[in-house]
Amino acid sequence: MQRHLRPLRPPATTPRPAPTPKPRRVTSWIMAKPEHLDTEHSAALADIPARCPALRAVHRHVAEFAAMMHDLGGDRLDGWLRAVEADDLPALHTLVTGLRRDHAAVTAGLTLPYDSGAVEGQVNRIKALKRAMYGRANLDLLRQRVLIPH
Template identity: 50%
Template sequence: MTDRVPLKELRDRCPDLDAACDIVARFAEILLNLRGQEKLEQWTSDAEASALPELRGFAAGLRKDWDAVMAGLSLHWNSGPVEGHVNRIKMLKRQMYGRAKPDLLRKRVLLYR
């Protein structure tokens, strides 16, 4: 609990830090609860209106690929299994570099579990 006292004091002394903490905490809540459909539009508007250029830039980046951001923050589907397979294949390829022909690499990729 002692770590929170200095942060509260800093937030009291610096309005920009206080606003940044609030905006970032709201975004974390959207990420954790997958509430993109409900709250992301308001959050992005608030971030664009903030005094901090970093938050404005981040919000502008979200607007550039809005459909993908909304899907990522509202749908339960993800590409985790696919990324896991890609990572596994890259690991096998690194292990086999310079040691075998493509036919052996193909067999290892297909048979490795």
């Protein structure tokens, strides 16, 4: 009777493969600076391109673009765009299409030392006020709350 039954679980001697990391986790590893990753995540990130060669190219392109942003290397943008188009990576091709659409602004953003952080912060604050007041008051009260912050 015992020979017709099979065990519900594999024997304990069979090593289980490491679980596959979620795409969102891999994306966060790719987007992070290498020095900010701990050794476990660095090892997992190094193992992934062996499983998926396309991710090796994605990782390389993302790292190069991040370096351009950090070093203000807008002069390298055209070469980066050509390198991405040479690879078979449809998601990055969509990004390249969008960057080419506004090429002058992207080049300026990657070259000039200015940023619009303060302006974006004010726009975010005004939009939050507008959402909070939606349907409750007229434009006069909104103008007063924007000009005289509490």
